[in-house]
Amino acid sequence: MKGVCFLLTLVVLALATSIATASDPSPLQDFCVAVDEPHKALFVNGKYCKDPKLVKAEDFFFSGLNTPRDTNNPVGSNVTQLNVDKIPGLNTLGISLARIDYAPYGQNPPHIHPRGSEGMIHFQFNPEHTPAVAFAGLSSQNAGVITIANTVFGSNPAINPDILARAFQVDKNVINYLQKQFWYDNN
Template sequence: MASKFFLLALMAMSASRALASDPGQLQDFCVADRTSQGMFFVNGFACKDPKTAVVEDFFFSGLHMAGNTSNKQGSAVTAVNVAHIAGLNTLGISLVRVDYAPNGQNPPHIHPRATEGLIHFQFNLGTNKAVAIAALSSKNPGVITVNNAVFGSKPSISDDILAKAFQVDKNIVDNIQAQF
């Protein structure tokens, strides 16, 4: 009995170890060739010939500029991905800068194809603004805003269902849906 348990435990450990590793990258870098004339193709855009890579392929100069926060949310999102930095091609990452006005917010949301990690958050007391820089684990993370998905969906979710789910009067739901 003990030998069967030991054998089963050994098999379980070896199977989990085999499934818990990521494959290695196929190459060090693959600068996106947006002209589609690239010689190599891996996962993403076609790759430039590595001999033609330049510093500008790994640089983006727009993150230092504040976004326009004069909107209902009081925030502005600047996304940076392989379309802006060709050197991000095949790395499976992107990043965003989020600017916040006083009392601004980035509404509740999810990224269906990524996880998000905060890199930097800064308060600028001179302008009463805040800035966050976040990294995303996808070249195309997508975004689904919860309020749009719930109250602005097409076809719309029944007022009765939303009123019951949020435990509010149906008139409140109607008022919120009218905003969309």
């Protein structure tokens, strides 16, 4: 009897395993260039798709990616986000790109991407302490960005200083000072 129960359990598991395969469905089309005009367009992934017969090479191109950006600001960096809003051909591909220009000793403040994650980052440095540039790939057509200091200390309405003082284990006067600062957003 135990052998029959074991065999029956094994058969049920084998059938369940063969039925429970999962995969992404085949895409309906190879590309879906984003367009803001909804008439005569297909709505996919938050954007309307341009008629494939009207797609141009420019839909997959951004001019000026090779141009250094102004880093004369409090953090010494400048982020150029290249997402579906700037390159419509990225729609439905699940990728975007960021160019980060750094002044000597510049930084890109701590941040998160709520709708994606950063992949490979490529840095180009010049040994004479001149500006540097980095390129980051992101796992979303519009990953977004939240700068931590802006969110914590520059929120409106402000977060209760007593809560922040306890969370960061610092004196409340430190929190009050930080909340009065201007938090520069380099994005």
